[in-house]
Amino acid sequence: MIHEDMICPFCGCLCDDLVIETEGSEVVRVDNACTLGSHKLMNAGKHRLKAPIMRDGGAWRDASYEEAMEYTAGILLDADRPLLYGWSSTQGEAQGAGVSMAELLGGVIDSTTSVCHGPSILAIQEVGHPGCTLGQVKNRADLIVYWGCNPTEAHPRHMSRYTTYADGYFLENAFRDRKLIIVDVRKTETGSIADEFMQVKPGGDYAVLSALRAIVRGREDVVPPTVAGVTKEQLLRVAALCKEAKFGALFFGVGLTMSPGKYKNVRNAIELVDDLNRYTKWTLTPLRGHYNVYGSNEVFTWMTGYPYAVDFSRQIAFYNPGETTAVDILARQECDAALIVASDPGAHFPKKCLEHLASIPSVLIDPMHTMTTPLVRCQIPVAVTGMDASGTAYRMDGVPIHVKKFLDLGYPTDTEIITKIFEKVTEVRHP
Numbered sequence: 001m002i003h004e005d006m007i008c009p010f011c012g013c014l015c016d017d018l019v020i021e022t023e024g025s026e027v028v029r030v031d032n033a034c035t036l037g038s039h040k041l042m043n044a045g046k047h048r049l050k051a052p053i054m055r056d057g058g059a060w061r062d063a064s065y066e067e068a069m070e071y072t073a074g075i076l077l078d079a080d081r082p083l084l085y086g087w088s089s090t091q092g093e094a095q096g097a098g099v100s101m102a103e104l105l106g107g108v109i110d111s112t113t114s115v116c117h118g119p120s121i122l123a124i125q126e127v128g129h130p131g132c133t134l135g136q137v138k139n140r141a142d143l144i145v146y147w148g149c150n151p152t153e154a155h156p157r158h159m160s161r162y163t164t165y166a167d168g169y170f171l172e173n174a175f176r177d178r179k180l181i182i183v184d185v186r187k188t189e190t191g192s193i194a195d196e197f198m199q200v201k202p203g204g205d206y207a208v209l210s211a212l213r214a215i216v217r218g219r220e221d222v223v224p225p226t227v228a229g230v231t232k233e234q235l236l237r238v239a240a241l242c243k244e245a246k247f248g249a250l251f252f253g254v255g256l257t258m259s260p261g262k263y264k265n266v267r268n269a270i271e272l273v274d275d276l277n278r279y280t281k282w283t284l285t286p287l288r289g290h291y292n293v294y295g296s297n298e299v300f301t302w303m304t305g306y307p308y309a310v311d312f313s314r315q316i317a318f319y320n321p322g323e324t325t326a327v328d329i330l331a332r333q334e335c336d337a338a339l340i341v342a343s344d345p346g347a348h349f350p351k352k353c354l355e356h357l358a359s360i361p362s363v364l365i366d367p368m369h370t371m372t373t374p375l376v377r378c379q380i381p382v383a384v385t386g387m388d389a390s391g392t393a394y395r396m397d398g399v400p401i402h403v404k405k406f407l408d409l410g411y412p413t414d415t416e417i418i419t420k421i422f423e424k425v426t427e428v429r430h431p
């Protein structure tokens with residue numbers, strides 16, 4: 001059977017033009033996806049956990065969904081400071097149920113944002129977001145800057161769908177008419193096709209952004225001969241290209257958000273875009289990783305006023321990244337139970353955090369074994385959104401997209417499991 005116009009549930013590009021062929025419950029062909037998306041869709045049906053598993057002494061045993069959900073509700077109800085973490089590779093509907101449960105429990109809910117683009121959001125909260133849709137970029141932008149990111153490997157279709165290789169309404173031959181500037185600490189594959197590659201010494205992004213801002217504002221006299229490894233000559237050239245563009249689009253990744261300077265780097269980038277907007281049109285977009293991490297920020301914000309790291313222990317929503325973020329709560333050994341949903345902290349968190357996670361009652365909701373599995377006491381397998389579950393996800397530019405299912409493998413969705421756990425918690429807290 002052929003399924004057309006399907007959505008790839010891998011990265012924040014949320015490509016919506018996939019053609020998927022299935023035979024029974026097997027995916028036999030995926031057209032239009034990149035290697036990452038294609039690999040996920042070809043294999044996500046094959047390596048699933050068959051049923052919930054629970055630790056029994058030193059070994060795992062199979063459990064029923066009912067037993068696993070009872071256990072999850074029990075550990076969350078018994079905890080003084082439960083942590084509900086993850087939420088970036090699941091549907092918006094599940095994220096909403098998670099926020100309601102965190103509020104009822106007086107717990108903390110945080111998404112993977114706190115270890116990727118959290119600093120971008122802090123900067124946006126201070127100075128605003130001159131953003132636009134990816135469609136605007138494709139149709140109008142004649143100059144693209146990628147700063148601290150490598151879309152060729154992390155978002156492989158970003159350049160072919162929206163920037164370098166994507167012809168648009170006002171750019172009939174994008175590859176010829178659209179210029180590309182890459183700023184990074186090393187020359188990646190993306191850097192090798194740039195019109196201008198600006199190599200910044202590690203930790204030098206803030207200084208280079210400041211130098212560009214000074215030049216754009218007419219104060220090139222204060223810029224020294226080299227700034228963080230970049231010559232003044234190149235800075236002048238790049239600033240001139242940026243001012244001459246009809247429509248510029250700056251994309252940035254964790255190379256900017258997680259290097260020294262963190263949110264101040266992003267704030268400086270936004271202010272550079274603001275300075276450039278005095279001459280021409282410029283926009284800025286964070287390259288979001290997990291396919292619905294943007295959605296977690298949207299859903300948390302509608303429901304609590306805050307985009308991530310929301311702490312309900314005071315009976316109101318409280319937000320203080322650096323204090324209420326998952327890594328900090330785990331490192332301080334503060335939480336006494338954890339529910340991990342659609343993310344893999346076992347692969348990314350510091351050892352100290354994982355040691356604490358392994359020492360407390362915890363449950364993982366995820367379709368497959370991950371590096372978090374050995375750290376938890378129970379895992380509940382669910383359907384994969386975009387394969388055997390439908391739901392809402394937000395693309396990296398904030399456009400909501402209905403992600404469609406094309407298979408039925410008999411697994412419950414994240415939303416169904418979290419809603420049932422929430423109902424069990426509600427029965428006890430509000431009988």
Ligand code: SF4
Binds near residue numbers: 011012014155
């Ligand atoms: Fe999927 Fe991202 Fe590749 Fe598009 S670029 S096919 S969303 S992994």
